Amino acid sequence: MPQAPQTPPARITPQPIREGIDVTVNDRHYRHTGDPDLPLLWYLRDTLRLTGSKYGCDDKSCGACSVLVDGKLKRACGLAMHAVAGKRITTIEGLQDEDGKLHPVQQAWVDEDAILCGYCQAGQIMAAVDLLARKPKPSDADIDGIGNLCRCGSYPRIRRAIQRAAQAMQDKSK
Amino acid sequence: MSGLHDAGRRRFLKVFGTATGALIVGLPAFADTPDALLGQNLFRLNPYLRIEPDGTTVIGVRDPEVGQGIRTAEARILAEELDADWNKAVVVPLDLGVSTVNGEPHWTFGHQMASGSTSVPAAWNDLRGVGAAARELLLRAASERWKTAPANLHTSHGEVIAADGRKLGYGELAEAASKLKPAATPPKPKLPSQYVLIGQDAGDVDARDIVTGRQHFAIDEWFGDTLVAVIARCPYPGGKLAHLDDTAALKLKGVEKILTIPAPDPVRPLGTQQLAAGVAVLATDTWTALRGIEKLDIRWQPGERVVLDDSALAQAAVATLAGDPTKAVRTDGDFKETQKRAPHRFKAEYRIATVAHSELEPPNALVKVDDRSATIIAPVQNPRATLETVRRLTGLAPDKIEVQLPRAGGGFGRLLETDYVAEAVMLAKAASKPLKLMWTRADAFAVDTYRPFSVHQLEACADRKRKLTGWAHRSASTSRLADREPRARWWLSEMHPDDLPAGLVDNLQYAWYALDSALPRGNYRASSHAVNAFATECFIDEIAHELKIDALKFRLALLGEPRKLPYRGHGGPELDTGRLAWVLKLAADAIGWNKPHTHGHGFGLACHFTFGGYVAHAVEMSMEGNRLVIHDTVCAADLGRVINPLGARAALVGATLDAFSTALRQRITIKDGRVVQHGFKDYPLATMAQVPHAVRVILVPSQENPAGAFSMGFPSAAPALANAIFAGTTVRVRQLPIWPELMRLL
Numbered sequence: 001m002p003q004a005p006q007t008p009p010a011r012i013t014p015q016p017i018r019e020g021i022d023v024t025v026n027d028r029h030y031r032h033t034g035d036p037d038l039p040l041l042w043y044l045r046d047t048l049r050l051t052g053s054k055y056g057c058d059d060k061s062c063g064a065c066s067v068l069v070d071g072k073l074k075r076a077c078g079l080a081m082h083a084v085a086g087k088r089i090t091t092i093e094g095l096q097d098e099d100g101k102l103h104p105v106q107q108a109w110v111d112e113d114a115i116l117c118g119y120c121q122a123g124q125i126m127a128a129v130d131l132l133a134r135k136p137k138p139s140d141a142d143i144d145g146i147g148n149l150c151r152c153g154s155y156p157r158i159r160r161a162i163q164r165a166a167q168a169m170q171d172k173s174k
Numbered sequence: 175m176s177g178l179h180d181a182g183r184r185r186f187l188k189v190f191g192t193a194t195g196a197l198i199v200g201l202p203a204f205a206d207t208p209d210a211l212l213g214q215n216l217f218r219l220n221p222y223l224r225i226e227p228d229g230t231t232v233i234g235v236r237d238p239e240v241g242q243g244i245r246t247a248e249a250r251i252l253a254e255e256l257d258a259d260w261n262k263a264v265v266v267p268l269d270l271g272v273s274t275v276n277g278e279p280h281w282t283f284g285h286q287m288a289s290g291s292t293s294v295p296a297a298w299n300d301l302r303g304v305g306a307a308a309r310e311l312l313l314r315a316a317s318e319r320w321k322t323a324p325a326n327l328h329t330s331h332g333e334v335i336a337a338d339g340r341k342l343g344y345g346e347l348a349e350a351a352s353k354l355k356p357a358a359t360p361p362k363p364k365l366p367s368q369y370v371l372i373g374q375d376a377g378d379v380d381a382r383d384i385v386t387g388r389q390h391f392a393i394d395e396w397f398g399d400t401l402v403a404v405i406a407r408c409p410y411p412g413g414k415l416a417h418l419d420d421t422a423a424l425k426l427k428g429v430e431k432i433l434t435i436p437a438p439d440p441v442r443p444l445g446t447q448q449l450a451a452g453v454a455v456l457a458t459d460t461w462t463a464l465r466g467i468e469k470l471d472i473r474w475q476p477g478e479r480v481v482l483d484d485s486a487l488a489q490a491a492v493a494t495l496a497g498d499p500t501k502a503v504r505t506d507g508d509f510k511e512t513q514k515r516a517p518h519r520f521k522a523e524y525r526i527a528t529v530a531h532s533e534l535e536p537p538n539a540l541v542k543v544d545d546r547s548a549t550i551i552a553p554v555q556n557p558r559a560t561l562e563t564v565r566r567l568t569g570l571a572p573d574k575i576e577v578q579l580p581r582a583g584g585g586f587g588r589l590l591e592t593d594y595v596a597e598a599v600m601l602a603k604a605a606s607k608p609l610k611l612m613w614t615r616a617d618a619f620a621v622d623t624y625r626p627f628s629v630h631q632l633e634a635c636a637d638r639k640r641k642l643t644g645w646a647h648r649s650a651s652t653s654r655l656a657d658r659e660p661r662a663r664w665w666l667s668e669m670h671p672d673d674l675p676a677g678l679v680d681n682l683q684y685a686w687y688a689l690d691s692a693l694p695r696g697n698y699r700a701s702s703h704a705v706n707a708f709a710t711e712c713f714i715d716e717i718a719h720e721l722k723i724d725a726l727k728f729r730l731a732l733l734g735e736p737r738k739l740p741y742r743g744h745g746g747p748e749l750d751t752g753r754l755a756w757v758l759k760l761a762a763d764a765i766g767w768n769k770p771h772t773h774g775h776g777f778g779l780a781c782h783f784t785f786g787g788y789v790a791h792a793v794e795m796s797m798e799g800n801r802l803v804i805h806d807t808v809c810a811a812d813l814g815r816v817i818n819p820l821g822a823r824a825a826l827v828g829a830t831l832d833a834f835s836t837a838l839r840q841r842i843t844i845k846d847g848r849v850v851q852h853g854f855k856d857y858p859l860a861t862m863a864q865v866p867h868a869v870r871v872i873l874v875p876s877q878e879n880p881a882g883a884f885s886m887g888f889p890s891a892a893p894a895l896a897n898a899i900f901a902g903t904t905v906r907v908r909q910l911p912i913w914p915e916l917m918r919l920l
Contacts, residue, residue: 035461042461046402051394052387054583055460056534057615061854064534092387106385113377113820116828117241118384118391119534119583125385144863149854151534151584152241153831155862156869157824 021085025050026094032081040084041065041076044091052092052122056149063148066123066130067091073130092122095129104172105129108165109158116152124148128162138166222252222268222283222304229332229345231258234268236283237293238555239380240585241828242884243821244288246379248297250817254371255305255363258344259332265379270557270577279561279572286579288555289590289697290744291785291882294817298880302363308351310361315350316342331370366815366877375820380581392553392580393538397608400540401430401456403601404463404612406470407621408451409848412477412692415451419471426469428462429455433604435597448657448694449593450621454601460612476847479692483844484527484627490689491629491650499648499685501665504672507681509633512644516635520717524630524709524908527841530622530851531698532859535583536613539598544606547574548599553582555589563592567599587697591623616852623696624842626652627689628668630709634679640721642732645679647710650687654695654702664688668702670743674783675710677739678732678751693844699832700885703784704892708837708910711780711893716906725779725897726762730755745786745881753812753874754781758790760872761810765792772796775805776902780893787886788812788874791830791894795902800917802899804834804866809891812874814881819873822883827869829887835860837892838913 020031025048032043044050044067053076056064060078067076068090095103102110105128115121127146135142143159150158224232233249249265252258271283285296309329316334317324319342326337332344366372383389408414420432435452451474455466482490513519539552548568554560557577564575582589594613602609613621628651635644653664665686676682698704718728736752758781762768771777774796781790794806809826816822839858843850851857892910899916900906909915 038461042459045394046459046461049396050387051390054391054535055393055612056536057853059615059853059855062534062615092385096386102382102385109385110377110381113381113824115378115381115384116243116824117534117584118378118380118389118581119241121384122387140867144861147861147863149534149859149861151532151586151832151835151859153828153835153865154824155831155865156827156867158862159867 021081023081023084023086024088026089026091036080036082038081039077040067040079040081040089043081044076050091050093054119054122056120056123061149062120062123063127064120064123066126066148068126068130071133073127092126095125103129104168105132105161105165108161108168112157112161112164114154114157114161116150116154120148120150121154124150124158128158128165131162132166132169136166136170138162222301223256223308225344225348227345227348229259229262229343231256231263231332231344233263233265235265236268236271236286237297238286238288238557238579238582238585239267240288240553240555240582240589242288242291242293242825243378243818244293245581246376246821247294247817248301249379250371250376251297252301252305254369255302256309257329257331260371260376262332267579267581269579270561272561272572272575274571274573277571279558279565281558286557288585289587291787291885294880294882295786303360306361306363307356310357311351311354312344312347314354315347319347319350372815372817373819376818377820390580391535391583392540392551393535393583393612395540395551395580396610397540397542400608400610401458401605402460402463402610402612403454403456403598404460404467404614405435405452405454405597405617406467406472407617408474409620410474410476411450411481411694411848412479413451413474414477415453415472416475417471417473418453420453422471423455423466423469426457426462426466428458429466430458431456431605432466432470433601435600449596452597454597456601456605456609463612464614477692481692481844481847484525484841487627487652487689487691488525488629491687494650494687494689495629495631495648497687500688501686503665503669503684503686504676505683506676506679507644509644509646509681509683512681513633513635516643517638518636518640518721520634520713520720522632522713522716522908524632524712526628526630526705526708526910528627528693529625529698529836529840530619530842530857531586531588532618532840532854532857533584533586533588536615536618537588537594538610538612539595540608540610541595541598541602542608543568543599543602546570547576549576549578550595550599551578551580552595552598553580553585553589554592554595555582555585555587556592559590560592560595563596564599567596568603586699587701588623590697593621615854619842619851619853619857620849621694622842623694625698625705626654626691626693626695628705630706632709632713634713634717636717636721640723642675642679642717644681645675646683646685647706648683648685648687649706649709650689652689652691652693652695654697656688656690656695669706670702672739672741672743672746672749673703673706673710674749674754675714675732677749678734699829700784700888703782703885703889704833707780707782707889708893708896711782711890712896712908715778715780715893715897715900719900726758726767729758729779729781733758741783745784749783750788753788754783754790757781757788757810757812757872757874760874761790761792761808764808764810764870764872765794765806767792774902776898776900778894778896778898778901780890780897782889784886784889786814786881787883789826789886789890791890793894793898795895795898797903797920802838802913802916804895807866807869808872809869809887810872810874811886812876813883813886814876814878816873816876816883817880822873823871825883826871826887829885830869830891831860831865833888833891834865834895837895837910839911841911
């Protein structure tokens with residue numbers, strides 16, 4: 001047992017509180033204590049090992065890393081951790097409900113077989129979820145607004161899947 | 175199947191989620207359990223099938239999935255012959271199958287490659303027998319159980335059924351069946367009239383995992399304690415490092431090592447493709463490695479060989495084409511003499527731009543290597559070449575190298591090369607740690623094996639009856655095989671001697687002229703078919719127009735009576751002109767070729783025979799101001815028997831849109847000896863808004879052997895579009911990409 005000091009020391013150096021950036025990802029709370037400039041994409045992929053959001057480019061041009069930040073569609077490759085402090089992030093892994101039931105957009109993707117190589121589809125699905133939240137009955141022009149890239153040419157099936165999901169979500173809300 | 179459940183004899187590779195949500199354990203390693211698995215494989219070594227007591231049917235797919243739908247198609251072929259219950263099928267990817275015989279690799283699974291639409295034809299040839307053999311074992315097991323002749327039994331949906339209606343599920347018979355010896359004479363595969371799966375639509379077996387983000391591509395895999403490497407790459411093809419100061423980068427927390435990858439020459443024999451010189455930053459995570467790259471003080475020196483841009487190459491091509499060909503690919507009759515006497519003569523020159531692969535998942539590789547073994551997880555199209563590369567770098571015996579075949583985010587020919595695997599293995603060896611090599615998007619554009627630039631000079635002549643009597647196609651390009659020995663083979667990747675109109679025109683010349691450039695190049699979707707079909711199919715359209723003959727009638731007359739022409743290349747041994755004429759007619763009818771056309775709308779046709787598949791495209795377009803609107807696109811295809819129409823349609827629609835996207839706007843340019851393009855902002859892939867809402871696909875029912883599907887829809891799409899543009903605008907675009915040239919000419 002160390003002996004208690006007779007008198008209080010002249011100065012007590014406070015222990016540093018570990019500072020960090022708090023984020024909520026798919027309803028779980030995390031604190032990021034590293035580089036505040038770390039792009040969200042690498043935090044998701046390398047730190048949390050949530051690899052559904054894909055790396056396709058570094059300049060927000062392909063959309064393979066699309067996620068929702070406070071419900072808004074963002075491309076995670078160009079979004080630093082300091083910019084998402086305190087925010088709620090939803091990735092492709094967080095779309096299913098608690099029972100594991102697919103989100104209507106995910107289900108529509110399966111039903112339309114909108115796959116091909118599949119690499120861009122997580123981003124495409126996130127973009128569709130965002131679109132349908134804003135426009136429950138999207139026109140073709142609305143769907144054209146999705147700028148996520150697909151080299152395989154799955155666009156026509158994506159379009160049909162979005163229309164199918166829109167219908168399913170309307171039927172459900174009736 | 176007692177052996178199956180003997181945990182001591184199996185090595186569990188993975189836990190897989192099934193389509194129904196249940197979990198099962200992945201395939202055991204084959205060498206450990208050759209007799210425990212149901213079904214005979216190619217060389218009696220490796221199984222593709224396992225049946226659990228509950229009837230779960232695990233089907234191993236041997237070919238790499240790159241978006242062509244092979245996991246689904248191959249599993250359906252096997253399940254069909256097995257008469258399996260598709261709802262109980264679980265499809266898993268196999269690793270590369272290899273054993274070591276006298277120090278050399280012995281490939282134990284047969285065909286394992288994603289190239290040239292060959293996976294399905296190969297599976298058709300040898301996996302039907304695997305399924306049929308397994309079914310025969312199950313039938314025999316049931317006949318012994320019931321003491322009745324196998325002839326009194328039949329199978330359906332994963333059950334053996336007796337004449338009196340008694341049933342046994344495959345799961346109940348699996349153990350007994352696994353103890354039987356396979357039949358001496360292989361059972362006959364089913365008759366097509368008995369098919370219940372082949373020819374029916376099936377969704378992608380990985381669909382659920384893909385839409386939930388659970389599907390792992392190679393880029394998503396990790397080992398414990400893995401370093402991430404990113405490479406600063408020499409932007410000059412063939413160039414080398416001139417100066418490096420890595421002090422600042424090494425000070426970065428998390429940067430563990432900085433290693434140089436030497437200039438090409440010393441490592442050239444190591445992979446299928448020369449490596450680019452580079453400086454690798456090895457760090458704890460991707461972001462740290464990327465930041466490390468930025469902190470390198472680095473200068474590069476161009477290589478000795480000139481990297482010509484397309485316009486310099488075009489000049490060189492025109493000069494070269496004036497001389498003697500590098501290879502006289504085909505000479506029928508006497509073109510020159512026929513042309514001299516012909517009343518109608520035609521001439522045109524087409525130029526095809528260099529393009530990049532731009533597959534969405536950039537090259538990457540996760541590697542674990544030590545003195546005894548190596549494990550490679552990378553997106554690959556050519557697993558054997560991958561193994562050979564690792565073998566040369568490590569000296570390991572073939573069976574000590576595990577090459578896993580994860581789903582790849584597109585390949586298009588880029589992943590036939592193994593340069594990125596070679597880099598990862600070299601770095602992992604030097605670091606003595608598992609290593610994940612990441613290529614950035616900019617890397618993928620700067621260090622590609624590009625589809626090469628080419629110039630095509632075409633000449634033709636017709637007699638008084640306006641029938642084609644002469645045809646000459648002379649093409650100059652930097653061969654895809656250039657810089658790879660033997661030199662005598664370089665022409666092979668550029669021109670196919672039996673491609674049409676060879677065999678249709680009596681006096682015909684095909685000749686190839688070699689160009690030189692240090693820019694690396696390689697295979698690209700449908701390879702030279704896409705390039706040559708553009709020149710050929712546009713030229714036919716030009717001739718029809720000049721002769722004032724309807725383009726459809728002219729093409730059908732050229733194809734003539736249905737007959738079989740010899741075809742020595744991939745897709746042969748025969749080319750059936752009747753099958754090509756039929757898809758052309760179907761596409762034309764569907765687009766309304768012979769009906770009144772909307773004023774201002776241009777209609778275009780094209781067709782091509784690729785790798786055994788017959789495809790025609792018909793396009794209807796118009797210009798609305800400065801916007802090109804594609805109103806309708808039809809793709810008619812005869813691919814032989816189609817295993818999964820849903821997948822084949824996806825492949826054909828995808829290839830059509832990819833061809834439009836590539837043909838309209840994509841171009842790699844060179845400035846100051848380096849590639850200009852860095853990313854999708856200066857190399858535009860078509861977006862949703864830029865492609866037609868639909869492509870109408872017509873699949874011709876066929877009893878012929880399946881030809882595959884992935885590449886076939888690519889070659890005829892761009893010329894059909896260019897021909898439609900001519901019809902709609904009177905502007906003849908003889909260049910790829912089309913869009914800048916169209917804007918210049920309009």
